[in-house]
Amino acid sequence: MGLEKYHAKRDFRRTPEPKGKVSRANKHRFVCQEHHASSLHFDFRLEIGGVLKSWSLRKGPSMDPKVRRLAVPTEDHPVEYLDFQGDIPAGNYGAGQHRIWDSGTYELLDDGKAKENFETGKLKFELNGKKLKGTFNLFSLGSGDQWLLVKSKDEYANGQWRLELLIPDKNGNRFIEKKSAGPKRSKDPERGTVKKNGEPVIRTSAKIKRGEKLPSIASVLKRRELKGDLRAKVGESALQLTSLDRVYWPKENITKADLLRYYLQMSKHILPYLKDRPIIMKRYPAGIKGISFHQHDVDSVPEFVETAALEAEDGGKHTVDYIVGGNLETHLYLANLGAIERHPWHSRLGNLECPDWFVFDLDPGEKVEFKQICEVALISQAVIDGYGLKSFAKTSGSRGIHVYVPVKPIYKYELIADLAAKLAREIAKQSGKAATVERSKSARKSNQIYVDHLQNAYGKSVVAPYSVRPKSGATVSAPVTWEEIQKRSFNISSFTIENMVDRVAQIGEIFRPVLKRSQRLENAFDTAGASWK
Numbered sequence: 021m022g023l024e025k026y027h028a029k030r031d032f033r034r035t036p037e038p039k040g041k042v043s044r045a046n047k048h049r050f051v052c053q054e055h056h057a058s059s060l061h062f063d064f065r066l067e068i069g070g071v072l073k074s075w076s077l078r079k080g081p082s083m084d085p086k087v088r089r090l091a092v093p094t095e096d097h098p099v100e101y102l103d104f105q106g107d108i109p110a111g112n113y114g115a116g117q118h119r120i121w122d123s124g125t126y127e128l129l130d131d132g133k134a135k136e137n138f139e140t141g142k143l144k145f146e147l148n149g150k151k152l153k154g155t156f157n158l159f160s161l162g163s164g165d166q167w168l169l170v171k172s173k174d175e176y177a178n179g180q181w182r183l184e185l186l187i188p189d190k191n192g193n194r195f196i197e198k199k200s201a202g203p204k205r206s207k208d209p210e211r212g213t214v215k216k217n218g219e220p221v222i223r224t225s226a227k228i229k230r231g232e233k234l235p236s237i238a239s240v241l242k243r244r245e246l247k248g249d250l251r252a253k254v255g256e257s258a259l260q261l262t263s264l265d266r267v268y269w270p271k272e273n274i275t276k277a278d279l280l281r282y283y284l285q286m287s288k289h290i291l292p293y294l295k296d297r298p299i300i301m302k303r304y305p306a307g308i309k310g311i312s313f314h315q316h317d318v319d320s321v322p323e324f325v326e327t328a329a330l331e332a333e334d335g336g337k338h339t340v341d342y343i344v345g346g347n348l349e350t351h352l353y354l355a356n357l358g359a360i361e362r363h364p365w366h367s368r369l370g371n372l373e374c375p376d377w378f379v380f381d382l383d384p385g386e387k388v389e390f391k392q393i394c395e396v397a398l399i400s401q402a403v404i405d406g407y408g409l410k411s412f413a414k415t416s417g418s419r420g421i422h423v424y425v426p427v428k429p430i431y432k433y434e435l436i437a438d439l440a441a442k443l444a445r446e447i448a449k450q451s452g453k454a455a456t457v458e459r460s461k462s463a464r465k466s467n468q469i470y471v472d473h474l475q476n477a478y479g480k481s482v483v484a485p486y487s488v489r490p491k492s493g494a495t496v497s498a499p500v501t502w503e504e505i506q507k508r509s510f511n512i513s514s515f516t517i518e519n520m521v522d523r524v525a526q527i528g529e530i531f532r533p534v535l536k537r538s539q540r541l542e543n544a545f546d547t548a549g550a551s552w553k
C-alpha cells in the first residue's frame with residue numbers, strides 16, 4: 021500500500037487536495053464524498069493499512085438492501101483526505117466540487133484484519149456515520165475492478181431511502197435518480213427509440229492500441245490451458261477477459277473459459293435470437309454455487325456494446341440502460357461478466373410494443389415424470405394447431421419444455437397475452453389433472469405441470485434457445501422436434517455445453533422458423549370467439 025499513484029496524478033501546487041503520507045495509526049474511519057467531477061459520483065473511503073482504500077460509486081451509497089451499487093476501486097488516498105472538501109480547479113485531475121457527504125467510523129464484522137479482507141475482496145462492516153449506519157457488505161465480483169456495495173437487512177435498512185445531494189447536479193436535481201429494476205408501459209408511441217434523459221452510459225475504451233498485437237478470440241479459446249486475464253481481438257475490438265480459470269460448475273469442473281468457448285462456437289446459432297433485443301442479465305460472478313443477481317441497468321460498458329435507454333417504472337422520469345444483443349463482442353463480454361444465460365425480450369428495438377413470438381413454459385412440479393411433460397407438450401401443440409398456428413419446442417435446460425409460437429410483430433403484448441391465456445386454459449383443460457394454470461405455487465400439486473403463459477408481457481423474457489443454464493451438468497436450452505418429443509428419444513438433461521455443438525451440426529437449425537415471424541393471428545382470434553378475452 022502506498023500513495024505513489026495518488027501523488028503521480030496530482031500537482032500539489034495547483035490543487036487544494038492534501039499531499040499527505042502513509043499514516044501509522046488506524047482509527048477505523050470512513051468518509052463518503054460527493055464529487056461533482058466531469059461526471060457526478062461519490063467516493064467511498066475506508067481507513068485500512070495507513071491509507072484510505074477508495075471506491076467510486078456512480079450513484080452513491082444506498083440504505084435500501086435491494087439496491088446493489090457498483091463500486092469501482094480507485095487509487096489509495098492519504099488519511100488527510102478524510103477532512104478534505106473544496107473545489108478542485110479546472111485542469112486538475114478530478115476537477116470539480118468535492119464535499120464531505122458523510123463521515124464517521126466503521127467496525128469490521130468479519131473475522132480477520134481489514135487489510136487481509138480487502139485483499140481477498142470481501143469486507144463486511146458496520147458504519148457509524150450521520151447518514152450511513154448499520155451493516156454493509158462490500159465485495160469484489162472477481163476481476164478486482166468491479167465491486168458491489170450492498171446494505172444488509174438490519175434496523176437501519178430503509179427501502180424508501182433516497183440519496184440527497186449537498187449540491188444540486190447540473191440539471192438542478194437534488195436527488196440521484198432512482199432507477200427501478202424494470203421498464204414500464206407508456207403511452208408514448210415513440211418508445212423504443214433511444215431517448216436519453218438519465219446520465220449517459222460511460223463507454224470504456226475497447227480499442228486496439230496502436231502497435232498492440234492481440235491474438236484472435238478463436239485462437240485464444242483453442243488453447244487448452246487458459247488462466248487469469250488476457251485481451252483478445254474480436255472483430256475490430258479488444259475484449260478484456262478475466263479469471264478464465266474460474267470454476268463455474270464445480271462438480272463438472274467447467275470453467276469460465278469453457279463457457280466462452282461454447283458461446284463462441286455456438287455464436288452463429290444463438291445470436292439471431294438476441295439481435296436487437298434488450299437483454300436481462302443474471303450474473304454469477306463466482307459460478308453457479310456463488311452469489312447471483314439480476315441486472316437490467318448498466319452504468320458503464322465497452323464501446324462495442326449497444327445499449328437502449330428505456331423508460332423506467334416511474335412515469336418516464338428515468339431510464340434503464342439495457343444492453344442490446346446481437347453482436348459477438350457483446351455476447352462474449354456478457355459471458356465474461358458471469359452472465360451464464362441469455363434472456364432476450366420477446367420484441368425488438370424499434371418495435372418494442374409487438375413481440376415476434378409468444379411462449380408457454382411447461383413447468384413441472386417435483387413429482388412430474390418426463391413422460392407426462394412430453395404428453396402435455398404434445399397437447400399444447402395440438403391445441404395451438406387447432407387455432408391454425410404452428411409451434412416449436414425446446415427444453416428449458418432445467419426440467420420443463422418451452423413451446424414457442426412465432427407471430428408477425430404487428431400485435432401488441434396485451435392482445436397476445438389474452439390469447440395466450442385462453443390457449444393455456446385450453447391446454448390445461450385437455451390435459452386433465454396433469455396440468456394447471458393456477459398461478460399460486462402452493463395451490464398447485466407436486467404432480468402437476470404449470471402451463472405458465474405470464475411471461476408474454478412487455479419487459480419479460482424467457483431463456484434463449486442454445487442458452488446455457490446455471491444448473492448441474494451445464495445443461496443447455498435445446499430445440500427439439502415434435503417427433504423427438506413423441507418418441508421421448510432424449511431426456512431433459514441430455515443436452516449440455518459438451519454435446520450441443522455436435523447436435524446442431526447433425527440436426528441443423530430446427531428452431532429457425534421461429535425467427536421467420538410470419539404467422540398472423542386474425543384467424544386464431546376468430547377461433548377464440550367473441551368472448552375470448
Ligand code: MN
Pocket residue numbers: 055057061062063076114
Ligand atoms: Mn472522485
